[in-house]
Amino acid sequence: MPRKRSTDDGDELLARLGSLTAQARERAELQRTQVELAIALQRGMLPRDLPTAPGLHLAVRYAPACYGLNVGGDWYDAFPLPDGRIGLAIGDVQGHNIEAAAFMGQVRAGLRALAFATGEPGELLARTNDLLLSLGSELFATCTFIRLDPATGAMESARAGHIPFVWATADGKSGVVDDEGGPPLGIQRGIDYPVTRHRLTTGGLFVLLTDGVVEGPSLAVEDGLEQVTRLAGIAAVAGLESHALAAAVIKGAESVGHEDDAAVLVVGLDGPARP
Template structure:
C-alpha cells in the first residue's frame, strides 16, 4: 500500500490553489467585462449635447455607479421639440445590471419619439408607459418629464413615481415641487399622470435629480431634498451659473451612504443668451 508523503500533499494543495486562482481570475475578468459593457452602453445612450435656447441655461452632472457589478439605469435628457419648446426628462430604472442600462435607453428613446406625437407631459408619460408594457419586460422606471416654453418661461411637468424636483427664484423663495405624481412607468396599463405648471422667472432655477443624489443609509430623502432646496436658493439669489449649482448638488451623492447612479439636471433662466 502506497501513501502520499507531505510533499505529495503539498503539491496537490498548490495545484488546487492554482486552479482556484485561475478560475477566480477568469470570473473577475468576466465581471469586469460585463461592467465595462454596461457602462459603455449606459454612457452611449445619454445625450452628448444639450440644446441651446435664448434665455435658458442647462447643465447636467452624472455619476454612474460602476463599482463591482452595481451598474444602474439613471438617465437625463434635453431636446428641442417640433413646436420649439424644450423637453427635459430624468429618471431611474429598477435594477443595477446590463438589462437596466439597456431598458434605460428604451425609455429615453421612447420619450423622445413619442414627444413628436404629443408633447403634453401627462399624455406623453401615459403613452410611454403603454409602449414599455408592450415590450413585455419585467422592469419599470421612475421618471419626470418637463415641457418648457422658453418664450414665456412656462414649465409643465409630470412625474411617474419619481422624486420631486426643486425650484428657487432670484427673490429668495425656494421649495420642493408639491404637484401630484402618477405610478412608475411599466407597472400597469391605463395610468394617468397629472400635470403641474410653474413659471421660470429671470434668475430662477429648477433642479431635477435622481434619488441616488439625495437618499441613502446616511441621508433621508426629506433631508436630502432640503439640502438641495438650500443650495438652489443660494444659487438663485447669488446668480450662480447652472453648472456651478449642478456640481454642488452632485457632490451630495458622496454623502448618502451607498453606491448608486446619480444624475442632476439644472435649468436656469438668465434672460440673456443661451448655452450649455
C-alpha cells in the same frame, strides 16, 4: 512513505489554490467587463448636446456607480420639440446591470419619439407606459418629464414614481415641488399622469435629479432634498451659473453613502421672461 504522502497533499493543495485563484480572476475580469459595458451603454445613450435658447441655461452631471454592477439605470434628456418648446426628462430604471442599461435606452428612445407626437407631459408618460408594457419586460422605470417654453418660462410637468424636483427663485425662495404624480412606468396599464404647471422666473432655477443624489444608507431622502434645496436657494440668490450648481449637487451626492448612479439636470433662466 509519510514524507511522500505529505508532499502529494501539499501539491494537491497548491493545485486547488491555483485553480481557485484562476477562477476568481476570471470572475473579476468578467465583472469588470460587464461594468465597463454597462457604463459604455449608458454614456452612449445619454445626449451629447443640450438644446439652446436665449437666456436659457441647462447643465447636467452624471456619476456612475463605483461598486460592483450597480450601474445602468439612471438617465437624463433634453431636446427641442416641434412647437419650439423644450422637453426635459430624467429617470431611473429598476435594476443595476447591463439589462437595466439596455432598458434605459429603450425608455429614453421611446419617450423622445413619442414626444414628437404629443409633448403634453401627462399624455406622453401614459403612452410611454403603454409602450413599455407592450415590450414584455419585467423591469420598470421612474421618470419626470417637463415641457418648457423658454420664451415665457411656462413649464408643465408630470411625474411617474420619480422623486420630486427642486425649485429656487432669485428673491431667496426655494423648495421641493408639490405635485401629485403617478406610479412608475411599465407596471400597470391605463394610468393617468396628472400635469402640474410652473413658471421659471428670471434668475430662477429648477433642479431635476435621481434618488442616487439624495438618498442612501447615510442620508434619508427628505434630508437629501433639503440639502439640494439649500444649495439651489444659495445659487439663485448669488446668481451662480447652472453648471456650478450642478457640480455642487453631484458633489453632495458623495455624502449619501450610496452605491447607485447619480444624475442631475439643472434648468436656469436669465432672459426677460414675457408674461
